[in-house]
Amino acid sequence: MAAHSESIIREPLITGKDITYAKITNDILRPVENMPGRAWWIGFTIASLGASLWVFAVSWTFWYGIGEWGLNKTVGWAWDITGFVWWVGIGHAGTLISAILLLFRQNWRNSINRSAEAMTIFAVICAATYVVSHMGRPWLAYWPLPLPNQFGSIWVNFNSPLVWDVFAISTYFSVSLVFWYTGLLPDLATIRDRATGIRRKIYSVCSFGWTGSVKTWQRFETVCLILAGISTPLVLSVHTIVSMDFATSLEPGWHTTIFPPYFVAGAIFSGFAMVQTLLLVTRKVLGLENYITMFHIEAMNKIILLTGSIVGVAYLTEFFIAYYSGGEYEQYTFLNRFIGPYWWAGCMMYGCNVLMTQLMWFKKIRTNIPISWVLSIVVNIGMWFERFVIIVTSLHRDFVPSSWAMFYPTWVDMSVFIGSLGVFFTLFLLFIRVFPSIAMAEVKLILKSSSEQAKKKLLQHGGLDQEQVEFYKEALVPFDSVEIADYEKL
Amino acid sequence: MSSTKYILGLFDDPDEMMHGIDELQKNSIPIYDVYTPMPIHGIERKLGIKESRLGYAAFMFGCLGGTTIFSMAYYMLVHDWPMNIGGKPAFAIPDFVPITFEWTVLFTAFGMTATFFYATHLFPGRTPRVMDLRATDDRFVIAIDAKGNIPHEDITNLLKKAGAVEVKHNDRKYVSYE
Numbered sequence: 001m002a003a004h005s006e007s008i009i010r011e012p013l014i015t016g017k018d019i020t021y022a023k024i025t026n027d028i029l030r031p032v033e034n035m036p037g038r039a040w041w042i043g044f045t046i047a048s049l050g051a052s053l054w055v056f057a058v059s060w061t062f063w064y065g066i067g068e069w070g071l072n073k074t075v076g077w078a079w080d081i082t083g084f085v086w087w088v089g090i091g092h093a094g095t096l097i098s099a100i101l102l103l104f105r106q107n108w109r110n111s112i113n114r115s116a117e118a119m120t121i122f123a124v125i126c127a128a129t130y131v132v133s134h135m136g137r138p139w140l141a142y143w144p145l146p147l148p149n150q151f152g153s154i155w156v157n158f159n160s161p162l163v164w165d166v167f168a169i170s171t172y173f174s175v176s177l178v179f180w181y182t183g184l185l186p187d188l189a190t191i192r193d194r195a196t197g198i199r200r201k202i203y204s205v206c207s208f209g210w211t212g213s214v215k216t217w218q219r220f221e222t223v224c225l226i227l228a229g230i231s232t233p234l235v236l237s238v239h240t241i242v243s244m245d246f247a248t249s250l251e252p253g254w255h256t257t258i259f260p261p262y263f264v265a266g267a268i269f270s271g272f273a274m275v276q277t278l279l280l281v282t283r284k285v286l287g288l289e290n291y292i293t294m295f296h297i298e299a300m301n302k303i304i305l306l307t308g309s310i311v312g313v314a315y316l317t318e319f320f321i322a323y324y325s326g327g328e329y330e331q332y333t334f335l336n337r338f339i340g341p342y343w344w345a346g347c348m349m350y351g352c353n354v355l356m357t358q359l360m361w362f363k364k365i366r367t368n369i370p371i372s373w374v375l376s377i378v379v380n381i382g383m384w385f386e387r388f389v390i391i392v393t394s395l396h397r398d399f400v401p402s403s404w405a406m407f408y409p410t411w412v413d414m415s416v417f418i419g420s421l422g423v424f425f426t427l428f429l430l431f432i433r434v435f436p437s438i439a440m441a442e443v444k445l446i447l448k449s450s451s452e453q454a455k456k457k458l459l460q461h462g463g464l465d466q467e468q469v470e471f472y473k474e475a476l477v478p479f480d481s482v483e484i485a486d487y488e489k490l
Numbered sequence: 491m492s493s494t495k496y497i498l499g500l501f502d503d504p505d506e507m508m509h510g511i512d513e514l515q516k517n518s519i520p521i522y523d524v525y526t527p528m529p530i531h532g533i534e535r536k537l538g539i540k541e542s543r544l545g546y547a548a549f550m551f552g553c554l555g556g557t558t559i560f561s562m563a564y565y566m567l568v569h570d571w572p573m574n575i576g577g578k579p580a581f582a583i584p585d586f587v588p589i590t591f592e593w594t595v596l597f598t599a600f601g602m603t604a605t606f607f608y609a610t611h612l613f614p615g616r617t618p619r620v621m622d623l624r625a626t627d628d629r630f631v632i633a634i635d636a637k638g639n640i641p642h643e644d645i646t647n648l649l650k651k652a653g654a655v656e657v658k659h660n661d662r663k664y665v666s667y668e
Contacts, residue, residue, distance in 0.1 A: 020628065021625060140597065152559075153566075153571070158567055158589055159567075159575065174599075193625075207618065209618045211525060211619055212527060214530075215539060222544045227603075230599060441528040447511075
């Protein structure tokens with residue numbers, strides 16, 4: 001229908017021939033309705049081994065205490081907080097895709113939002129485990145909550161960023177969960193109506209009795225829009241507050257006013273890199289190349305380039321302000337990142353985050369899948385080192401030179417970190433087995449307007465600006481799921 | 491009298507379904523409901539469904555959340571146990587902003603979603619009241635209450651002419667109860 005068609009110069013968001021509503025359902029539900037393949041089992045085995053390592057290392061920490069980690073009097077925060085901030089940051093991309101891109105009406109979010117939101121939830125779970133395990137006495141984890149108690153009541157200090165963080169992270173997690181699950185309801189109903197026996201019963205309970213009537217859809221869309229509206233400032237507030245854990249202290253290298261925007265940009269940067277890492281593999285293994293297309297990959301790479309460059313500007317600003325402030329300690333801290341004993345961590349941070357991302361200026365690199373995948377991992381390594389540099393390198397040489405120390409991680413530190421990766425991937429692999437990894441209803445919504453076949457229909461219909469048609473065809477060249485030869489005939 | 495309870499017009503294309511709605515309305519045949527695998531924009535206006543008022547609920551819950559945590563912080567840090575932190579005022583409003591914001595968002599999200607579930611009768615374990623199993627997959631279904639809407643043949647023909655791929659005469663309202 002003419003009313004639906006969008007301009008020919010926009011790249012298609014769904015490629016492939018003869019895509020019908022039924023085919024979308026079949027394609028996306030294939031991993032859910034069938035036994036998983038060998039790739040899934042190999043991944044799941046490795047991931048669950050990692051998760052077991054995590055259980056072991058965290059139990060060890062609970063039993064013997066924080067002393068089992070490599071912390072010392074000078075470096076009292078190290079891998080735990082590094083891991084915490086890293087995971088929370090990774091979570092941010094999911095909310096950006098599901099909320100901010102919804103507000104901006106970016107239709108390409110429709111095929112990646114579901115798995116990105118799932119990734120958010122699993123990443124925040126990983127982050128939360130660090131918070132609990134670094135408490136030392138995790139059975140008292142409820143102490144930061146404002147509960148009446150027998151000490152007075154003595155209340156929590158609402159002036160403290162650490163208490164704000166408790167509120168921010170718990171709100172972020174629960175709101176993301178509500179957003180994700182509400183969005184899942186229609187798709188769970190699809191599985192339910194196709195399933196039989198016990199699977200049908202389970203999905204029946206999970207889908208809350210969804211029918212897809214007009215009023216339900218209308219309310220559903222209102223709920224999603226408002227959730228997107230409130231999640232947008234929420235996600236910005238979360239990493240702002242995480243950064244205030246550092247920025248409100250008096251530690252050189254930490255107490256800078258640039259931290260909130262700098263952390264938020266870094267969070268989105270690392271989150272998109274993780275989405276890219278996961279989706280490039282997922283689309284291949286699950287055969288979803290028609291729904292997660294080269295356009296999606298390139299768009300995400302552009303966001304990585306943008307946020308990576310913002311992070312680069314923030315780094316430069318930090319150095320300039322350290323120099324310009326004239327503060328001796330501030331200047332030393334920043335110089336120490338390059339000439340101190342942790343120079344290699346600084347090089348990893350600046351090299352991976354700023355230099356490597358600049359490669360994304362080239363379209364050849366943005367549309368090259370293996371290189372994009374490697375770069376996305378490089379970004380995640382770089383972002384881990386960023387947090388390590390900010391935390392450990394700032395702490396390890398404090399105001400009194402006699403207490404200068406190095407941080408050496410123990411096997412427990414390393415196992416908790418590697419294990420948290422295991423937990424994350426285990427959860428993600430389970431997710432793609434039991435839930436549709438792409439929001440089917442939302443992809444169906446754009447089938448008539450933004451699919452390749454709709455564009456072909458436009459071309460066949462004719463009457464288009466020839467220059468725009470050429471532009472469109474040229475844009476399709478890097479797509480791995482499009483047969484360019486078809487366009488010769490049109 | 492026939493035992494048909496509901497007549498379902500199954501379409502495989504949303505635009506043809508919209509055309510079907512137009513045709514039915516032109517012939518003054520009331521539509522019971524429409525079931526689709528995805529949201530159809532503009533259908534509410536066609537069927538005369540009022541705008542959702544969930545936004546008002548969301549706003550009220552947000553106000554409630556913000557007020558709750560701000561009052562809590564005031565009671566705890568100013569009234570019940572004011573602390574001397576470097577001689578600074580106990581009623582430090584800027585410091586209460588982050589938590590006030592967080593709970594505003596928290597209450598909005600949970601309150602609005604709960605209202606949505608309550609109003610739409612969605613809860614874990616609710617028996618799905620589905621008229622056609624493909625309505626969540628690839629069929630756009632217009633349901634017409636058969637009672638009083640006769641002759642059924644005319645409705646069938648109307649739906650077929652509008653582009654329905656299949657017209658069902660169901661003896662039971664919901665097919666999903668087995």
